[in-house]
Amino acid sequence: xxxxxxxxxxxxxxxxxxxxxxxxxxxxxxxxxxQAGAQLVIFDLEQNALDGLVQHLxxxxxxxxxxxxxxxxxxxxxxRAVALVVERYGGIDVLINNAGITHRSRVxxxxxxxxxxxxxxxxxxxxxxxxxxxxxxxxxxxxxVVLSSLSQYAPIPERAAYNASxxxxxxxxxxxxxELEGSEVNVMLVCPGYTATDLRKNVxxxxxxxxxxxxxxxxxxxxxxxxxxxxxxxxxxxxxxxxLSNLGWKARLLARCFPRLYQSLLLPRLLGDRP
Numbered sequence: 001x002x003x004x005x006x007x008x009x010x011x012x013x014x015x016x017x018x019x020x021x022x023x024x025x026x027x028x029x030x031x032x033x034x035q036a037g038a039q040l041v042i043f044d045l046e047q048n049a050l051d052g053l054v055q056h057l058x059x060x061x062x063x064x065x066x067x068x069x070x071x072x073x074x075x076x077x078x079x080r081a082v083a084l085v086v087e088r089y090g091g092i093d094v095l096i097n098n099a100g101i102t103h104r105s106r107v108x109x110x111x112x113x114x115x116x117x118x119x120x121x122x123x124x125x126x127x128x129x130x131x132x133x134x135x136x137x138x139x140x141x142x143x144x145v146v147l148s149s150l151s152q153y154a155p156i157p158e159r160a161a162y163n164a165s166x167x168x169x170x171x172x173x174x175x176x177x178x179e180l181e182g183s184e185v186n187v188m189l190v191c192p193g194y195t196a197t198d199l200r201k202n203v204x205x206x207x208x209x210x211x212x213x214x215x216x217x218x219x220x221x222x223x224x225x226x227x228x229x230x231x232x233x234x235x236x237x238x239x240x241x242x243x244l245s246n247l248g249w250k251a252r253l254l255a256r257c258f259p260r261l262y263q264s265l266l267l268p269r270l271l272g273d274r275p
Contacts (some may be wrong), residue, residue: 010236012037015089017082019072019129020051020099022190024166025147025192028228029096035230036208041085041092042071043099043129072099072125073117082132096145097126102162105206114204115161122165127172132200141184143184145235146173148191150243177240194221211233 016033020026021042030040034057042065049184050067057063070081085092100122103114126146137144149166151159170189177187227244234242245268 008054010036011094012043013039014093014098015039015085015091016094017041017043017085017092017129017133018096018098019070019125021096022046022053022067025224025227025231026096026223027053028097029098029231030057030065031061032225032228033094033234034061034065038094039089040065041089042067043072043081045071047068050227072129072273073120075124075128078128079132080130082136086136091140092133093137093140093142094145095129095133095137095142096147096231097129098145098147099125099202100147100165102159103204103206104158105204106158107160109206110161111207114206115164117204118161119165119168122162122171123168126169130173130232137185138180138183143186143188143235143238144173144176145190146186146273148189150191150193151273186240188234189241190234191241191243192222192227 011033015036016032016038018026018030018040021040022044026042026044030042030053034040040057040063042053044067047067050069054065054067054228057065066085068081068084070077072078082092100267101118102116104210105108105114130144136142146169146170149162151163151166156163173187173189180187222244230244231242
């Protein structure tokens with residue numbers, strides 16, 4: 001009971017902005033933060049999905065939420081949306097940079113537009129939202145949560161643009177953390193393992209079109225709710241790094257210390273007989 005009381009007080013009435021909040025981990029985080037009493041703002045691309053989630057949060061969690069259609073890769077659109085949030089609620093306490101897309105294609109068969117699109121959403125989207133919200137976050141001594149990936153430690157073949165975007169996030173936000181020293185703004189990088197979400201249903205392929213992809217056969221797959229709960233608990237403690245790898249510590253150690261061996265063991269499993 002003490003933990004539940006403590007949990008609710010931390011985010012009660014706090015303004016929490018979640019990007020890509022209508023599905024997967026983003027939606028699970030919206031529900032979890034609503035349960036903690038937060039005032040939610042959700043950015044996503046589909047207004048119908050936003051309206052449905054806002055209604056769900058009101059009906060099932062008695063939580064107020066604002067759903068805004070916003071393409072995080074559009075810097076001007078982000079500035080307008082964040083300005084609206086600050087005008088309406090007075091500021092932002094927690095920014096969760098969750099919006100992301102992925103692809104599946106080898107570097108040699110991947111068009112430049114795919115690299116640009118993945119970076120535009122995964123990297124620049126997080127940058128746009130953070131720069132727009134930063135004055136408010138500093139004023140409120142808030143928190144930035146960044147959804148990175150297990151690929152930061154163990155890159156997955158045929159995900160070069162995705163892997164690169166996640167490495168870039170670490171470079172950006174570890175630098176920002178140092179620049180914010182003394183401001184009381186916390187930056188938490190989160191590296192989930194393999195998670196059951198809808199992301200694989202609209203995967204970019206080499207020519208820029210989309211196609212559903214099968215789930216990778218790499219052991220236990222976490223639920224979005226379990227990942228959201230772990231992120232929530234990490235945010236409570238204002239952690240700096242949260243690695244939620246269901247690949248196992250041995251595999252991560254192998255990838256970091258013996259990359260050739262890691263690739264020789266992993267590649268055949270991932271690529272099968274494909275050339």
